[in-house]
Amino acid sequence: MEMKIVCLGTSSSIPTAKKNHSGFLIKTEKEQILVDCGEGIQRQFRKAEENPAKTTKILITHWHEDHTLGLAGLLKTMGVDSYAKTLHIYGPKATREKIHLFEQIYSRYKIQMEIHEVHSGTIYEDKQIKIETLPMNHGIITQAYSVTIKEQRRIDKAKLKKLKIPNSPLIGELQRGKDIKFNNKTIKAKDITYIQPGKKLTIILDTASNINTIELAKNSNLLICESTYSAEEQEQATEYKHLTTTEAATIAKKAKVTNLALVHISQKHHHRLPQLLKEAKKVFAKTTIPEDLDILTI
Ligand SMILES: [Zn+2]
Ligand SMILES: [Zn+2]
Structure with a gap:
């Protein structure tokens, strides 16, 4: 089973003509999970030819505008589209209050929602998937x-x-690994089945360097990581609680991930992305910088 990640928005605090505010759509066999919903994500769904009404879960990293401004509109559209399931929204403390504020400003959403305020550990698990979270260090x-x-x-x-x-x-x-009897013969499960290895994706958006990044990303097949600043801007990165290219690559290396994708790069660096990529590759060779609407597969 594969996991597809549609990069709906890879910009930092200010969107550009080519890069939208943050949003990543994770698609598995049964789930469509949206991580963050910056302004403009609804149109990015359309451009990517994805259907917002298929979303099963929304994971919110934090309530900065560039990660959440699009949520009010998206929830409205899902209601108009007669969303028939229960939408599970996961986010940090006060997520419930913020979403209820939207309903006070606009109108009640016509969808069933369950809001989960999360902090650390496994927040969802079924037979096929598991979702985990850890707190970061980002001012809020x-x-x-x-x-x-x-x-x-x-x-x-x-x-x-x-x-x-x-x-x-x-x-x-x-399939459950049990031996069976067929035509008076015993057929061993291990002779006719094989184990397909699991796949892990970690998304780290907006944080200063901290030990939880490595803990959460450990052995991921893909780490999508913020890299707001370039290597020489360590001071600003520390002050504003973001990561540099070198720091993001160091997390990837220490966590032993397979691939790293750098996102949330400050718009002031958009004209010199090859340079930023070079900085990261010095520490972690298997790094890329995806563009909006790129699809990453693991
Ligand atoms: Zn941000
Ligand atoms: Zn932020």
């Missing part, structure tokens, strides 16, 4: 998130066909 209360597709036992269809095992509850048994 801020969370970062990991989404993991768990490892899964898969059936080798060629072997199944060869043994002529019909579509029956026996398949379910094998």
Whole structure:
């Protein structure tokens, strides 16, 4: 099972013609998870040919404008589109109050919502996926998130066909790792199934360097990480509680991730992205800087 991440918005505090305020859409077999919803994300959905009404969960990192200004409009549109499920919104403390404020300013949303205020640990888990969070260090209360597709036992269809095992509850048994009896023979689950490894994505938006970044991102297949400043701007990065290219790359290296994608780069650096990429690659070679509407797959 693969995970697709649509980069809806990769800008920092000020959007540009090419880069929208923050928003990342994570797509798995059963879920469509939006991480942050800056201004303009609704139109980015349309440009990416994605449907906001398919969203199952929204994860909010923090309540700075560049990460949340689009939320009021998006929730309204989902109501107009007759959203039939319960939308689960996860965010830091006071998320409930903020969303209720939208309803006071505008009107009640016509969708079922459940709001979860989170701090650390596993915040959602089912048979297929797990979502974890840890607090960051960014002036206001801020969370970062990991989404993991768990490892899964898969059936080798060629072997199944060869043994002529019909579509029956026996398949379910094998999938659960149990040996079965078929045509008076015992068929061992381990001979006909294989383990598909899990996949982990971590998204860290807006933080100063802190130990939780490494803890959360540990062994991720992909780390999407803010890199507001360039390597020589360490002082500003520390003062405004953001990361430099070098710091983001150091997190990737220490957390032993496979790939790193740098986002939330200050607009003043947009004309020199190759230079910023070079800085990060000095520390962590498998780094990229995605553009808006790029799709990353793990
Ligand atoms: Zn930001
Ligand atoms: Zn921020």
